[in-house]
Structure formats: C-alpha cells, structure tokens
Amino acid sequence: MKRxxxxxxxxxxxxxxxxxxxxxxxGIFAPFVAPNDPEEVHMxxxxxxxxxEYLLGNDHLGRCVLSRLIYGIxxxxxxxxxxxxxxxxxxxxxxxxxxxxxxxxxxFLMRVCDVILSxxxxxxxxxxxxxxxxxxxxxxxxxxLMKWAWFARIIRSSVMQYAESDYVKFAKxxxxxxxxxxxxxxxPVALPDIAVISSSSFGSMILQISGFSFLGLGIxxxxxxxxxxxxxxxxxxxxxxxxxxxxGLTIVIVVSxxxxxxxxxxxxxxxxxxxxxxxxxxxxAASAVKLExxxxx
Amino acid sequence: xxxxxESVEKSYRKGGLFSKEREHVLKNIxxxxxxxxxxGIIGESGSGKSTLGRLLLxxxxxxxxxxxxxxxxxxxxxxxxxxxxxxxxxxTSSINPFxxxxxxxxxxxxxxxKAREEALSEIDHLLYQVGLDPSxxxxxxxxxxxxxxxxxxxxxxxxxxxxxxxxxxxxxSLDGSVQMQVLELLKNLRKRYDMGYIFITHDIxxxxxxxxxxxxxxxxxxxxIVEVEQLKDVQSTYTKxxxxxxxx
Ligand SMILES: Nc1ncnc2c1ncn2[C@@H]1O[C@H](COP(=O)(O)OP(=O)(O)OP(=O)(O)O)[C@@H](O)[C@H]1O
Ligand SMILES: [Mg+2]
Numbered sequence: 018m019k020r021x022x023x024x025x026x027x028x029x030x031x032x033x034x035x036x037x038x039x040x041x042x043x044g045i046f047a048p049f050v051a052p053n054d055p056e057e058v059h060m061x062x063x064x065x066x067x068x069x070e071y072l073l074g075n076d077h078l079g080r081c082v083l084s085r086l087i088y089g090i091x092x093x094x095x096x097x098x099x100x101x102x103x104x105x106x107x108x109x110x111x112x113x114x115x116x117x118x119x120x121x122x123x124x125f126l127m128r129v130c131d132v133i134l135s136x137x138x139x140x141x142x143x144x145x146x147x148x149x150x151x152x153x154x155x156x157x158x159x160x161x162l163m164k165w166a167w168f169a170r171i172i173r174s175s176v177m178q179y180a181e182s183d184y185v186k187f188a189k190x191x192x193x194x195x196x197x198x199x200x201x202x203x204x205p206v207a208l209p210d211i212a213v214i215s216s217s218s219f220g221s222m223i224l225q226i227s228g229f230s231f232l233g234l235g236i237x238x239x240x241x242x243x244x245x246x247x248x249x250x251x252x253x254x255x256x257x258x259x260x261x262x263x264x265g266l267t268i269v270i271v272v273s274x275x276x277x278x279x280x281x282x283x284x285x286x287x288x289x290x291x292x293x294x295x296x297x298x299x300x301x302a303a304s305a306v307k308l309e310x311x312x313x314x
Numbered sequence: 315x316x317x318x319x320e321s322v323e324k325s326y327r328k329g330g331l332f333s334k335e336r337e338h339v340l341k342n343i344x345x346x347x348x349x350x351x352x353x354g355i356i357g358e359s360g361s362g363k364s365t366l367g368r369l370l371l372x373x374x375x376x377x378x379x380x381x382x383x384x385x386x387x388x389x390x391x392x393x394x395x396x397x398x399x400x401x402x403x404x405x406t407s408s409i410n411p412f413x414x415x416x417x418x419x420x421x422x423x424x425x426x427x428k429a430r431e432e433a434l435s436e437i438d439h440l441l442y443q444v445g446l447d448p449s450x451x452x453x454x455x456x457x458x459x460x461x462x463x464x465x466x467x468x469x470x471x472x473x474x475x476x477x478x479x480x481x482x483x484x485x486x487s488l489d490g491s492v493q494m495q496v497l498e499l500l501k502n503l504r505k506r507y508d509m510g511y512i513f514i515t516h517d518i519x520x521x522x523x524x525x526x527x528x529x530x531x532x533x534x535x536x537x538x539i540v541e542v543e544q545l546k547d548v549q550s551t552y553t554k555x556x557x558x559x560x561x562x
C-alpha cells in the first residue's frame with residue numbers, strides 16, 4: 018500500500034485513474050447519468066448536430082449519442098473488465114501451479130494450454146458462439162475460455178523465473194511452506210508482470226469485443242455498444258465524419274488511460290524503478306536549481 | 315550426529331518429459347557431519363556440489379538413500395525450521411527485491427514464531443555482527459553492493475542461531491579482499507554461536523582456511539574425505555592433482 022502512494026505523484030497516472038474511475042462510475046450509474054433514453058428513436062432529429070438537449074447530437078435514428086456512449090460503457094468496458102478478470106484469475110492460478118511445482122503438473126497444464134492455443138482464436142470464438150447461441154454473454158464466455166490459456170502461459174514463465182531464485186531456495190531451506198512462499202515471494206514479485214500484461218490486453222480486448230459486435234455477434238441491435246456505434250457511423254463516414262469521432266475518441270481515450278495507468282502501476286510496484294525515478298527527480302531538481310543559479314549570475 | 319547421509323543417489327532426466335535417459339549427478343554418497351563441525355565440499359564445476367547442497371537443505375528429495383538431520387528426515391520442513399539455514403552464491407537474487415534488509419532478516423525470525431517487536435530489536439545487533447550499521451535496515455537489495463548483500467544474507471542465516479548453515483559458493487562472487495573479510499567474519503561468528511558449517515566451494519584455499527574436514531567430490535562420487543591438518547598427505551591421485559594445481 019505504501020508503494021501505491023507513489024502513483025499519486027505521477028500526474029499522468031492520476032489523470033488516467035480519474036478518467037477510468039469517472040467512466041466506470043458513469044457506466045454503473047448510467048440510468049442516472051445519461052441525459053436521455055439511449056433507445057428512444059426521433060426520426061425528425063436524424064443526424065442532428067449538437068444541441069443543449071442532445072449534447073453530442075443524434076445518430077441515424079435520432080437517438081442521443083451521449084446517452085448511447087454512456088450506456089455503452091457497460092458492455093464495452095465493464096463487462097470486458099469482468100471477462101479480463103476471470104481469464105487472468107484462471108490463467109494466474111494455472112500459471113502459478115505450473116510454474117511453481119513444475120514437473121508433471123506443469124507438463125499436464127501446459128499441454129492443455131497448447132491444445133487451446135493451437136486453435137485460431139477468432140475461429141474458436143465463433144465456434145463457441147455458434148454452440149452457445151448469439152449474444153453478449155456467449156461472447157464473454159467465449160473470450161474467457163479462449164484467453165486464460167494465453168495468460169497462463171505468460172504467467173507461468175514469469176513465475177518459473179522467480180521460483181528458481183535464491184530467495185525462494187532460502188525460504189524453502191528454512192522450512193517455509195509452499196503456500197507461504199507463494200504468497201510472500203512469488204505473488205508480489207509476479208504481480209507487476211501480471212498487471213502489465215492484463216492491462217495491455219484490456220485495450221485489445223475492448224477493441225476485439227467491439228469487433229465482434231460489429232459483426233453482429235455480440236450486443237444485439239437496439240442496445241448501445243461503442244464498436245457497434247462506430248459501425249453504424251461508418252455509413253456516413255464521408256458525409257458526417259464527426260459521428261465516428263465520439264465512439265472512436267472514447268475508445269482511444271479509455272484504452273490509452275488504461276495503458277498509462279498500467280505503466281504507472283508497474284513503476285510504483287517495482288522498488289527498483291521507483292528509486293531510480295526518485296533519483297531522477299532529484300537530479301532534475303538539482304539541475305533546475307543550477308539553471309536558476311546561472312540565470313541569477 | 316548432526317547430519318548423516320546414507321547412500322544417496324540423484325539423477326535428472328535428460329531431454330524431454332518422456333525421455334528415458336537420465337543423468338546420474340550423485341552416486342552413492344555417504345558421510346556424516348558432527349555438531350559444530352565445518353565440512354568443506356570441493357570439486358570441479360559440474361561435479362554435483364550444488365545438487366548435494368540442495369538435497370542437504372531438503373529442497374529436493376534424493377532418488378534413493380536418506381539424509382537425516384539429528385535422526386529425523388531433513389525433507390520434513392518442521393525439522394529444518396530454525397535449525398538449518400543457507401547462504402547462496404548469486405547475490406543479485408538472494409534477497410527478495412521487494413523486501414528491505416529489515417524484512418529479509420525478519421523472515422526466518424518470524425518463522426520461528428518470535429514476536430515482531432522482539433525480532434525487530436534483534437536486527438540492529440545482527441547487522442552490527444556482520445559489520446553493517448543500522449542505517450541499512452530500510453535499504454532495498456539493489457541499493458547494496460555484492461559484499462553487503464552477502465553480509466545481510468549471513469546476518470539472515472545466523473539470525474535464528476541454527477545448528478548448521480550451508481554456504482553454496484557464498485564468497486565466490488566477491489573480490490579477494492572482501493572474500494577474506496567475509497571468511498574472517500564467518501570464523502568469528504562460528505565461535506560465537508557454536509554453529510556447524512557446510513562450505514561448498516571450488517576454492518581449496520578458502521576451504522582449508524575455514525574447514526575442519528574437506529570432502530572432495532568428483533563426477534558425483536566422494537573421492538576422499540580428509541582432515542585439514544592432513545591435507546598434505548592425501549591418498550587419491552585426483553586430490554593430489556587438485557592440490558598441485560593450487561600450489562603451482
Ligand atoms: N535441476 C536440474 N535438472 C537437470 N540437471 C541438473 C539440475 N541441476 C543440476 N543438474 C546437472 O547436474 C550436474 C551437477 O550440477 P551442480 O550444479 O550440482 O554442479 P556444481 O558442482 O555445483 O558446479 P558449479 O561449481 O559450477 O556450481 C550438472 O551436470 C547439471 O547439468
Ligand atoms: Mg554450484
């Protein structure tokens with residue numbers, strides 16, 4: 018927790034965190050935050066420009082773009098986050114077991130991962146959706162089923178490297194239990210790695226889910242989703258490009274905020290990077306003083 | 315008898331999981347180590363010294379044979395807690411990078427169910443013993459030099475006053491003068507705490523300086539065990555050759 022306080026000193030991280038928090042809160046309380054009903058059709062307001070009632074204008078069916086963006090946070094961000102959390106948790110458990118115990122456990126779990134990873138991701142997702150039926154839940158389930166193996170692979174190799182280190186050998190030698198070693202030595206050290214790979218895949222997962230919605234396999238028509246909004250705006254891409262701007266920019270801003278935050282988290286969690294950063298700040302301060310001194314002279 | 319090792323064998327699988335071929339790393343190893351004794355284990359690179367060390371620490375199990383610590387199986391971690399400790403070669407990974415010096419030394423103390431306050435108060439003294447001042451408590455391992463890390467590891471190893479400490483090439487990565495300081499330190503600590511050492515090294519001089527007995531390992535077999543005083547008149551030709559290389 019002490020280390021997390023360092024995040025506060027990083028302005029970009031604070032900005033990213035506030036963007037993510039505001040978006041999340043807006044998504045959870047969408048009915049209270051959104052100015053209009055996102056599914057209410059006003060044919061007379063088709064492609065209307067921004068007005069006080071509809072701050073970001075209206076889409077091809079005259080629906081409020083802002084309200085649709087806000088309602089779209091739920092599937093586009095919150096449910097993707099749930100899917101990510103699930104697949105990272107399964108992947109972490111499998112990765113930790115395989116990387117720490119090695120031997121037969123490792124061989125068995127990794128063969129399972131190999132089997133899953135040997136199918137092309139999109140095709141398997143399509144197949145799972147085909148079995149479970151079209152719908153957003155099937156899409157999320159398909160994502161979790163396909164992604165965990167990838168996380169397990171990466172987390173395993175990171176855990177393996179830490180499990181061989183001398184401090185783990187020492188802990189074993191003085192009689193610490195496997196559980197204690199995992200909790201004290203492996204999880205905290207592997208956590209920055211996990212945070213970085215999961216946040217960087219968060220961005221791509223948002224894009225992929227949008228992609229499936231674009232194909233009509235995710236969220237169904239009247240409901241709002243960023244990828245689908247982008248798709249709907251595609252028809253008027255050249256005559257009214259501003260309609261792509263709203264969902265497009267939202268996706269870009271949210272994904273970048275997540276990536277910046279993950280970088281900041283990595284720095285904050287790693288004592289090595291943390292202190293070198295402090296030193297750097299110290300140096301910068303020192304050189305600033307020098308420059309000022311020169312200015313005076 | 316503190317440690318008694320009886321006809322221990324260890325082999326590792328060569329190649330993949332399904333390959334039958336095995337590499338015999340240790341063959342029929344038997345020896346004993348008395349309470350408070352310092353036993354040196356020397357041998358060429360790849361002779362199986364570190365493997366034997368891991369078996370003695372109970373980190374890995376032997377394929378055959380038994381290793382008893384005070385008559386109980388060393389694989390049982392309850393037997394080891396507080397009685398056995400270790401210092402390893404690689405100072406870049408011997409302390410958890412997320413731990414301060416204080417937290418690192420606290421780990422074995424808390425394993426022994428010592429109260430936190432009591433354990434914290436001991437740290438200054440332990441650091442003093444290894445020649446570091448209390449200002450090191452809040453430092454992270456990457457802020458220390460190799461020699462300082464090894465000192466912290468030694469402080470961590472002696473903290474529970476174990477009956478035996480295993481050093482696996484613990485001083486090999488340090489430069490000459492620091493090696494000498496650490497050896498001196500180990501000698502003094504041994505007198506003070508009445509501990510036994512198992513000192514794995516490929517440096518015969520260091521072994522001769524600190525050990526009571528020296529075991530020579532060659533291709534996973536014990537070539538010879540000699541008292542340090544009788545190092546001059548060793549039996550086997552291999553040991554003679556090893557010694558000659560040093561003298562030359
Ligand atoms: N975990 C392992 N898996 C497979 N083979 C191993 C393993 N550990 C050691 N070996 C093999 O056992 C042999 C002895 O290794 P060991 O590390 O014990 O040598 P050593 O005497 O400590 O050498 P050095 O002086 O270089 O440290 C080597 O040939 C090595 O390839
Ligand atoms: Mg070795």
